[in-house]
Amino acid sequence: MSESSPREPVIAFRNVTKTFQAPDGTTVRAVSDFSVDIARGETVALIGESGSGKTTVGKLMLGLLAPDTGEVAFEGASMAEAHESDRRRMRAKLQVVFQEPYESLNPRRKIAATVEEPLLVHRVGDRASRQKRVSEVLDLVGLPKDVAGRYPGELSGGQQQRVGIARAIVGEPSLIVLDEPTASLDRTIRAQVTDLLKGLQRDLGLSYLLITHDIGSVRRMADRAIVMFRGEQVEVGTMVDVISRPAHPYTKALVSSELKAVPGSVGERFKLMPRAAGAPAPEIGCPLAPVCPLAIDMCRSEHPPLLDVTADHVSACFRWQDLLGSSSTGQPQPSPAVHAQGNAR
Helix, strand or coil: CCCCCCCCEEEEEEEEEEEEECCCCCEEEEEEEEEEEEECCCEEEEECCCCCCHHHHHHHHHCCCCCCEEEEEECCEECCCCCHHHHHHHHHHEEEECCCCHHHCCCCCCHHHHHHHHHHHCCCCCHHHHHHHHHHHHHHCCCCHHHHHCCHHHCCHHHHHHHHHHHHHCCCCCEEEEECCCCCCCHHHHHHHHHHHHHHHHHHCCEEEEEECCHHHHHHHCCEEEEEECCEEEEEEEHHHHHHCCCCHHHHHHHHCCCCCCCCCCCCCCCCCCCCCCCCCCCCCCCCHHHCCCCCHHHHHCCCCCEEEECCEEECCCCHHHHHCCCCCCCCCECHHHHHHCCCC
């Protein structure tokens, strides 16, 4: 894999690790040696089950958490070393759209005030210019003018999420973290919101981190995909490679569990073995080994690095060739650039 994205990254993680203290005093590693670049105008999907570390990555990207080790750089500047004035500028350019739109909106505040709030917080413009900007972004997200004077409880779920998107873009951000942005919406509205997000990205040059467990959303929105398991990147590549040719058993299981859009269609099913509730990750070897039907002795004794599948696709699986049904022979070798930095491109 090449060591950098062909486009300048808006945000770059380098070997980022984040741990937390559990109530019993043990240390829980939520994110381990995580690296990624997100280019301007690009969508990178972060896929994994609950507890895999996706939300922690999102908080690190927004500057809500500081990494224990590693570096996070926004538009070329280290977030840890930035002066307070620079951090304020960064925070204005880093926004989020939440999973539950109603819960993210103040039920006692009118929509115009909600959308205007980021401009007030970051001291942008005067009252007249802020009101003009609010009107502009409400139009951009497809909401009628009278919505500005309503309360969240008077809107549908889809309209509430459009308000959340308007609030995210009002300050002209560079990067938006999309935290399951369509999960609470019905299927028809999901498609409309997805189309809206893609259109805004095209028109405004936005970059997205899409946090999701919905493979359908990844197919519709993502350029690249990162699969996480127990805080680690286990597969990274283009959306087409990761979703259409998964080279890690965990990814394969996620993709094969996707509900088929066409009734009666038949796809290959790949299942992991049952996992004991609350079972800790193994101290050595691959963290998936206890439930992986392909696990061999090497998987239980050695921790797999990210291995090159193609020039733009890596997998932390010693048996990726068997998973793909490859006729190639020989032991796959670690990818030096990806193992060192975890770059997806």
